[in-house]
Amino acid sequence: MIKVDKLREFMKSNFNLVKDIETDQMKGLPQPSLEKEYDTDKELIDLKPGDEINIQNADLISNIKNRKSHRKFNNDPVTKDELSFLLWATQGVKKIFERNKKAYATFRTVPSAGARHPLETYLLINNISGLKKGLYRYLALEHKLLFLNKIQDAATKITSATQGQKFIGEAAVVFIWSCIAYRGEWRYNIASHKAMLLDAGHLCQNLYLACEGIAAGTCAIAAYDQDKVDKLIGVDGQNEYSVYLAPVGKY
Numbered sequence: 001m002i003k004v005d006k007l008r009e010f011m012k013s014n015f016n017l018v019k020d021i022e023t024d025q026m027k028g029l030p031q032p033s034l035e036k037e038y039d040t041d042k043e044l045i046d047l048k049p050g051d052e053i054n055i056q057n058a059d060l061i062s063n064i065k066n067r068k069s070h071r072k073f074n075n076d077p078v079t080k081d082e083l084s085f086l087l088w089a090t091q092g093v094k095k096i097f098e099r100n101k102k103a104y105a106t107f108r109t110v111p112s113a114g115a116r117h118p119l120e121t122y123l124l125i126n127n128i129s130g131l132k133k134g135l136y137r138y139l140a141l142e143h144k145l146l147f148l149n150k151i152q153d154a155a156t157k158i159t160s161a162t163q164g165q166k167f168i169g170e171a172a173v174v175f176i177w178s179c180i181a182y183r184g185e186w187r188y189n190i191a192s193h194k195a196m197l198l199d200a201g202h203l204c205q206n207l208y209l210a211c212e213g214i215a216a217g218t219c220a221i222a223a224y225d226q227d228k229v230d231k232l233i234g235v236d237g238q239n240e241y242s243v244y245l246a247p248v249g250k251y
């Protein structure tokens, strides 16, 4: 059984210890890619630039004030452009920074420790106008969607994978964020894991605020079954694993 006290340690910083460790970056080992590779035979879907989309409410003060968790969604679709806006707000790449003539880091709409950006975005799409249902991945560098596969009984599967939280299966789209751990470990070794989870919070808060902009709602989800969600998005659960979810819908 995991001890509560042990887990408290996980919340604390290891940056004082990592200075005595030679990280893989210091050893000169190759840097992990900034984005997970993908099968180029799979369908790619263009998205409008996320910052060029007209949204209903662009007032930051009211979006911060009105943000709350939504657990009831209606059947109105989210449009493809609105989805593009949400993806840009949560992971949009603004700049690729080069070091020694190689892509070293990305600067995005959210911060990330050491600009490592270890998170990937999967989307379980149910009701986005112009897109078929199924599992997709957001390619942040290209600002495109990659269609991965159809999911049979998606609503039942995602509900079962999130401890019976039925409203998640009723959302227009479920954001599922995974972590590719080595992206952080390469630079920060034992200090990376806490930071990578902190990164996830920034994505989700931007999603809340961006949802306000398109008159949609979301709810942060940490109560989920690790194996079931990993299996649903097709990741190995070791090098890459789910860390956070957020269903989005109109209400």
Ligand SMILES: Cc1cc2nc3c(=O)[nH]c(=O)nc-3n(C[C@H](O)[C@H](O)[C@H](O)COP(=O)(O)O)c2cc1C
Pocket (backbone or CB within 6 Å): 067, 068, 069, 070, 071, 165, 219, 220, 221, 222, 223, 224
């Ligand atoms: C890390 C985290 C995990 C959460 N997990 C869940 C969850 O699994 N299910 C759920 O219904 N709400 C979840 N929530 C939403 C909280 O219950 C919600 O933020 C809280 O009740 C405050 O309400 P508000 O967001 O409307 O201010 C989570 C929120 C956070 C930040």
